[in-house]
Amino acid sequence: MFVVREHGQVVAAAGYRAWPSRTAHIAVLTAPGARGRGLARVTGSVTVAHALAAGLLPQWCARSPASRRVAAVLGFEELGSQLSVEIAG
Numbered sequence: 380m381f382v383v384r385e386h387g388q389v390v391a392a393a394g395y396r397a398w399p400s401r402t403a404h405i406a407v408l409t410a411p412g413a414r415g416r417g418l419a420r421v422t423g424s425v426t427v428a429h430a431l432a433a434g435l436l437p438q439w440c441a442r443s444p445a446s447r448r449v450a451a452v453l454g455f456e457e458l459g460s461q462l463s464v465e466i467a468g
Contacts, residue, residue: 381425383418393422395430395437403430403437407449419449427453 380394390413395403407423423439430437439455441447447457 381422383422385413391418391422393419393426395426395435397435398438401435403433403435405430405437405439407446414445420452423449423453
């Protein structure tokens with residue numbers, strides 16, 4: 380995991396989980412007060428580079444428009460969509 384700290388607090392973080400078929404499922408989080416400063420791009424870029432160096436294929440599931448913009452800047456292309464359903468118990 381890669382993090383950016385300010386005043387001892389984590390304001391952005393990114394990492395990945397290795398999935399089957401040598402895929403790296405990437406997750407990027409930025410604190411609301413730290414958004415719009417390029418921190419997702421920085422942590423995401425380092426995470427992608429680490430996954431590639433490990434011989435993995437990076438995958439970015441971008442749902443929000445901001446996440447889609449960061450993914451595009453890092454060279455990802457949209458190839459499909461994902462549907463999530465929560466079943467009330």
